[in-house]
């Protein structure tokens with residue numbers, strides 16, 4: 001059983017309990033469901049964008065506790081001030097120490113920045129939750145979904161006006177998803193996760209290997225294990241425009257300052 005199998009098993013139980021507590025019909029009636037989202041695609045592709053999707057992540061299966069002392073509002077506002085194009089907020093509690101309230105607070109504190117609900121989406125109900133809590137964007141992880149589920153969840157996300165980041169780990173997952181005829185209508189960004197779900201080892205080679213297989217209709221996002229301006233430049237040269245970064249910032253006592261330093265390093269690289 002991989003870590004993803006364990007997360008999904010737990011997630012299915014959690015979602016069943018949440019549905020029983022707050023029915024989908026009640027979520028549908030919330031005013032936030034009608035809200036127009038902030039586009040992550042536009043934010044990442046805007047002239048001068050850093051492309052950085054800065055993640056608020058307290059702990060992880062690979063690292064255990066990363067940072068359980070920083071405040072979500074101060075950190076996400078600091079991220080935006082330091083140049084984040086988008087925010088990513090974990091809402092999974094058992095494995096990542098996140099909670100819905102983190103997303104709700106990050107949304108309210110950063111009204112014009114796209115916010116990703118970072119979770120393991122296995123049921124359309126979670127998309128309703130994401131919209132209700134103020135997310136602009138959701139993650140669909142190919143490794144835990146069939147192509148049919150990707151299609152159903154992607155279509156539901158679009159009904160709700162959400163943007164979709166589809167995450168793949170290898171060629172097989174990417175090719176299976178690219179075979180979905182409706183993919184360009186239901187997915188905005190394709191992310192390549194550099195972290196092996198079996199070993200937790202991150203290798204930027206994964207992103208570099210898959211870069212050219214991702215059609216230009218999708219914004220390319222490199223995910224996990226990123227920390228240096230040099231690597232970001234190599235990924236940019238390979239066609240990546242988005243960079244999902246959590247641990248490198250969150251492991252410091254001042255995550256926003258770590259982001260500011262990375263942005264400064266990146267600017268120095270482009271000007272030299």
Ligand SMILES: O=C(O)c1ccccc1NCC(=O)[C@H](O)[C@H](O)COP(=O)(O)O
Pocket residue numbers: 003004055057060061062063193195197200223224225226244245246247248
């Ligand atoms: O981070 C983990 O240990 C992990 C384990 C199992 C499934 C997913 C996991 N991480 C989710 C992510 O995709 C990352 O939080 C995200 O890409 C940021 O990565 P990093 O910059 O390495 O924190």
